[in-house]
Amino acid sequence: MRIGIDFGTSYSAAGAVVDGQLQLIRFGDDRQFRTTVFFPLRMPDIAQFELTEQLHEQVRALVAGAKRDQSQELARVQRLREEAMQRPAHLRADALALVPTVRKQSDHEMQRAAVVAVRRQWAADEVRKAMEAGADVQNALYGDEAIEAYMASGTGHLVVSPKSMLGYRLEGGAREALLRISTQLLRHIRTTASAQLGTEVRQAVMGRPVRFRSSMKEAGGVQALEILTDAAHAAGFDAVEFLEEPAAAAYGYHRGQAAASRTLILDIGGGTTDIALADVGGTAPAPVIHGSWGEPVGGTDVDIELSMRGVMALFGKGVTPTAVHRYYEASTVHDLERQNNFRQASFKNVEAPYGPRLERLQLPGHTVRLNRAVERAKIGLSDQGRVGFELDYIEDGLRARLDKERLQDAASPFLRHLGELMQRAKADLPNQPDSVYLTGGMSRSPYVPAAAKEVFPDARIVTGDASLGVVTGLAHAAAAG
Template identity: 25%
Template sequence: MIGFDYGTSNCAVGVMNNDQPTILSLGDHGRFTPSTLYSPSRDIISHWLYQRLPESAQADFKARRGLSLQRSQNIIRELKLDGISPELSFGQTALDNYLNDPEEGYYIKSPKSFLGASGLVEAQIHLFEDIVAAMMMNIKTHAEQALQKDITKAVIGRPINFQGLKGEESNRQAINVLTNAAKQIGFKDVEFQFEPVAAGFEYEASLSQETKVLVVDIGGGTTDCSMLLMGPEFRESTDRSAHLLSHSGVRIGGNDFDIQLALKGIMPSLGMNSYLKTGKPMPVNSYNQAVAINNVNLQTEFYSQANRRFLEQLKRDAAEPDIFERLLKVHDQKLSYCLVNGAEQAKIALTEAHEANIALDEIDHQLSVEVSRGLMLEASNSQLRQISQMMDSAVKQAGCQPDVIFVTGGTAKSPVLNDYLTAQMPGIPLVIGDHFGSVTVGLARWAKRIFT
C-alpha cells in the first residue's frame, strides 16, 4: 500500500516503514519525478500502455481503444523507418527530449491541470486517461522495483477543487480519469484524500497538544486551504471529518506564478507592450495564449493556422516587426514550454537571490532578460490576493482563528510568497513544511491507517 502524490509539478510515492513514512527513490528520477511525458507522437501513447498491461487487462483495453491502437501501428512503422524510437520518456528526460527539438514529438507537462477542463469530448478524455495511466505505470514500476513487491492499494492525493469551470462536475470528471487510469494499470483499491489534509498529517505528528492548524498547500495547479483540529489524540482516527473545520481552494498554483513571470518578464522582449504603426498598443491576447500551458483551449487557439495568419498580419502592422518576429518563432517552433520553463527556473533562483537571468537563445541568439523578486511580486499580485482571500474564507467558515499557519508545496519556498502570507495574518506563526514531501508522507500515513 502506498501514498501516491500524483502532483501537478511532481509525482512521488510514500510508504510506511516501522511506523515512519519514507519517500521512495524512483530509479533515476530520484524521490520526485517531474509530472511530464514526452512521446515521439501523441497517437502511440495508447500502444505503449497496451504493451505493458497484464494480459488479463489487454483484451478490455483493446476493445475500448481499438481505433487508437490501429492508428498507432502505422505511426510506429513510420517512426522506425525514420530511425526514431517509439518509446515514451518521463520526468526530466521528457523535458530534455522536448527541449532538444521542440518542433517534433508530443510533450505534456502537468496533465493534472487539464483533467477538470470543460468541453472535453470522449476522445480527449480517453487520451488523458492514457497519459495519466502511462505516467502512473512508470511510477508504479519504479516503486515496485524499490519495494521488491507488487503494489495493489493506493491513496491518491487530490485538491479541494481541480482546475475547471464547472465546480463539482469538473471534480467528478477529474476523479473519474484518475480512478480509471489507476485501476487500468493494476491498482485494485484506490482511495483519495485531500492534499492539504494529507500535508497536515505530517505536521500533526510533531504536535504535543490540540492545535488549530490552517494548512495552505500551494501545488503546481491549485492552492488548497484547510482548517484542521490536530493533536496527538486524533492521530489514529480513520474518520477526520469532524476535525476538518473548513476548507477552500482556488485554481491557482506554482504553474500560474511561472506563467505570470513569463508574461511580465519575458514577453516584453517579444513585442508585448510595443505599438503598432498606427500608434495603438500591440494586442496582448496572443501573448497570453502563448504562455497558457495549463489551458488546453488557449494553447490550441495560439497554435492554430488561423492565429498564424493573424500573427503575420500583426507583424506587418507592428512598429518593430523584428521584435514581433520572436513571437512568430514561438508559434512555429512550439516554444511555449521553453518560455515557461525559463520563468520557472528563474522563480526557483529567486528563492536564494534577489535577481535572476533567463536565457532565451531559443528565441534569439544571445537574448536574455533579468527578473527580480520585485517583478515577481508585481507579476503575481492577482494570484497572491486570491490565495489571501481563500485563507480568509477558510478562517471565516471555521469560525475561529488558527494557532499556526502551515504552508507546504514547491512555491512555499519563495520569500516573495512567505513575506506576503505573513503580512496577511500578522501575529500568527507561519511554519514552512517539507516543500515537496509533506503531502506524500501524509498520504502514506493515511494509506496505512485505512488499509490495515
Template identity: 30%
Template sequence: MAAIGIDYGTSNSEVVYFDGQEHHFIKLDPAMHEANKIRSSVFIYYEHELPRPPVPVIEAKVAQIKRAITEQIDKAKESYYEAQDPREQQVYSDKISELRSQFHNLPELQRRAIELLLKDMTVQDLSLQQLVETGKFAFGEEGFKRYLKTPEKGRLIYSPKNFLGASLVAGQQQAFVGMIAKQLAFFRESAEQQLQQTVDTAVIGRPVKFHGTRGQEGNSQAIDIMQQAAHKAGFKHVEFLEEPIAAAYKIEQTLDKATNTLVVDIGGGTTDICCIRLSPDKQGDLDRQQDVLSVTGTRLGGMECDKNLIVKSIAPTMGLGQLMFNGLPVPPTYYSDMCAVDNIPKLDHFFSDDYGLEIAQTRCMVKDPSLILRLQTVQEEKLSARLVNSSRLAKELLSSKDAITLPLHYIEADYDVNINLDDLNRSMLSWLRRVKSLVTECLQKSAEQPEMLFITGGMSLSPIVKKELQEVMLPDLPLLEGDAFNSVCEGLAIQAHKLT
C-alpha cells in the same frame, strides 16, 4: 501487499511508502538531483514513422482519389467520342479500361491514400487519443530533454493534471485515462521493484477543486478519470485524500498536544487550504472528516505566477505594448495564448498555420519587427512549454537573488532578459491577493480559530509568499516548521498504511 501514497502534482509527482515507523521515498527519476521527484509532464513521441491514419480518414481519402479517377474517365470518354481515327479511339479506350481498373482496385487505392496522408501529416494532426494509443511515452527529465531536442517528433503534455476538470471533447477523456494510467503504472512498478513486494493499494492526493471552470461536475470528472487510470495501471484499491488534509496528517506526527492548525498548500496548479483539529491521540484514526473545520481551494498555483512573469517582464521584449501603424496595440492575446500550456485547444490554435500568418502580418505593421520575430519564433518552433519552464526557473532564482539575467538563446542568439525582484513582486500582486482572499474564506468558514500555521507546497518557499502570509496577514499565528515538498505525500502514505 503494500499501499503507497501518490502525490500526483501539477509540476512534479512523488511516491512514498510508510511502514508504520518510517517513510520510504520511491526513486522515480535518476536524472533529477532529488530522484524521488519527477516532472509530471509527459512526452509522447514517435521514433520513426507516424502511425497509420484512422480508417475513416483513409476512407475519405480513397473517396477523394475515386472522384479524381471518375473525372479522368469522363474526360477520356469525351476524347474517345471526339476522336475520328480508330487508332486514336483505341488509345482512349485503353485509358478508360486502365482507369476503371484503378477505380476498382481497393487495396491499391488504400495504399495510395495512406501514402498521400503520411506525406503531409505531422504529429499535430493526430488526435490526442490516437497519440496516446500509438505513441511511445517518456517521463521526467528524459521526456523533457527529448522534447527539447526533437519537438517535431511528438507532443509534450506539460501538466496532465490541469486538464482533468476541464471540458474535454470526444475521445480526450479516454486519452487522459490512458495517459495517466501509463504514469501511475510506472509509479507502481518503480515501487514494487524497490520495495520487493506487490503494490496493489494507493491513496492519491487531490486538490479541493481540480483545475477547471465546471465546478462539481469538473471535480467528479477528474476523480473518475483518476479512478479509471489507477485501475488500468494495476491498482486494486484506490482512495483519494485532499492534499492539505494529507499534509496535516504528516505534521500531526510532530505535535505533543491537540492543536487547531491552518494548512496552506500552494502547489503548481492549485491553492488548497484547510483548518483542521490535530492531536497525537488521533493518529491511528482512519476517518478524520469530523476534525476538518473548513476547507477551501481553487485553481491558483505557481504556474499562474510563471505565466504572469512572462506577460509582465518577457512579453514586452517580444512586442507586447507596441503600437501598429493603424494606432492599435499589438493584440495582447498573442502573449496569453503563447503561455497556455495548460489549455490544449488554445495552444493548438496558437500553433496553427493561420495564427502564424496573423503574427507574420502583424510583424509587417510595427516600427520594430525584430521584437515580433521572437514571438513568431516561439509560435513556429512550438517553444511555449520551454518558455514557461524558463520563467519558472527565473522565479525560483529570484527567491535567493535580487536580479538575474534570463538567457533565451533558443529563441534568438544573444537574447537575454533582465528580471529583478521588483518585477517578480509586481507580477505576483494580483495572484497574492487571490491567495489571501482564499485564506480569509477558509478562516471565516471555520467554527474554531487556528492556533498554528503550516505552509507547504513549492510556492511556500517563495520569500514573497512567506512574508505576505506569515508577517503581513497572520502575524499572530506561530509557524509550524515542516517539509514544503514532501509533507503531502508523506501524509498520503500515512493514510495508505492505515488501509492495510
C-alpha cells in the same frame, strides 16, 4: 502494498510506510518528477487538416441539418408570435414577452461552424488512432527527461500538467486521450514503486485538491475523479482512495508534534491552493480535520503572469498590434488547445524583430523551454534581487531580465486570491488557529508566509517541506488505512 501518491500539477511523488519507516519512491535520482510525459510519436497537427470530398460531404450534411433546424425554430417562433397577437389586448404584451428571440444565421456562418465541427472531429479521430497505435505508450518518457527528449527531437507529443485539464469540458476524443495519458503516468509511478519496494503495489491513497481547476464547476471535479479512478485501475491498481491534499499534509505534520494544537494547513501547489483546519499532534492516532477550503490558483498562474509582464515585451507585447491572447497562449504550456492555437498563428506581418522571434518561439519545445526558464527565475527571485536568462535559441544575444519588483507585480493577482481564500476560511473558523503550517512548492516564496501572517497575526508560522509535505502525509494515511 498500499502507497500514497501525490499526483501534482507540476510535480508528482509517491511513498509508503514499511515496517514503521517512511520510504519515498525515487524516480531516477530524485524523490519526485515533473508531471510531464513525452510520447515519441508525431500526433496529428491541426494545420494538416484538409477538406477531402468525404469531409466536404460531412460539412454539407451539417449545414443542411442546421438550415432545417433553423427553419423549424423560426416557424415555431412565428407560430408563438401569431398566437400571442391573438390574445386580448391587455394580455398581449405579456404573451409577446414570452416569445423567444431567434437570431437567423447566414449561410456563411453555418458553413463556417460546420467546418469547425468537422475539423474538431477529425482531430479527435486522429488522436484516437495515434493513441491506439501503441508505439507512444511503449516508448513514453517522463519528467525532465521527457522535456529534454521533446526539445531534442522536435517531433512527438509532450503533455505538461495533465492534472490541470481533468476538470475541463473534454470534446470528442479528448477525454479518452487524457485518460490514457493519466494511465501512463500512474503506471510509471506504480511500476517504479513496485520495483523499489520489492513487492507488487496494487492499492493507493491519492491526493486531490479541494477544488479542481474546472470550466464546469462541481461537475468538473466529479469528472476529474472519474478519470483518475479509471486511470488508476487501468494502470494496475485494484483499489484507490482520495484524500484532500491539505488533509494529507496534516497527516504528515501530525506525526512530528508532541503537543496538540489547532493548525491551519496551507498547501500551495502549481495549480491549486488548499486550506484545512486540523487538530494535530499529541496522543491522537491521526489528525482531526474540521474543515477545508480551496481555490484553483497556484504557482503556474504566477509563472504565466511573470512571462506576460516580464518577458513577452521581447516578443512585441505592447509594442506591436499582435493580439494579447497570442502571448497568453505561448505562456500557457499546460493547455494543449492554447498551445496548438499559438503554433497555428501567423506572424509573417509582424514587424521585425518581433515577428521572427514569435516564429522561432513556435518551433517544437521552445515555449516549454521559455516556461522552464521563467519558473527558475521565479524561484531564484525568492532570494535574489535580479535574475537573467538567455534566449539564444530565439535570437543570438537575446536575454530576459527580471527583478523582485516584477515578480511582486506578477504575483499580485495570485496573492489577492490567496488573501481572499484565507479570509473566507478565517470567517468560518470558530476559533483562530495556534499555528499555520505551510507546504507546497509556492510556500517557498517569501510573500506567502507574509500573507499568512497578515491574516493570522497571532498564529505561529511553520514552514514545512515544500516539495514532500503532501506525499509524506499520504504515505502515512495509506499505512493507517
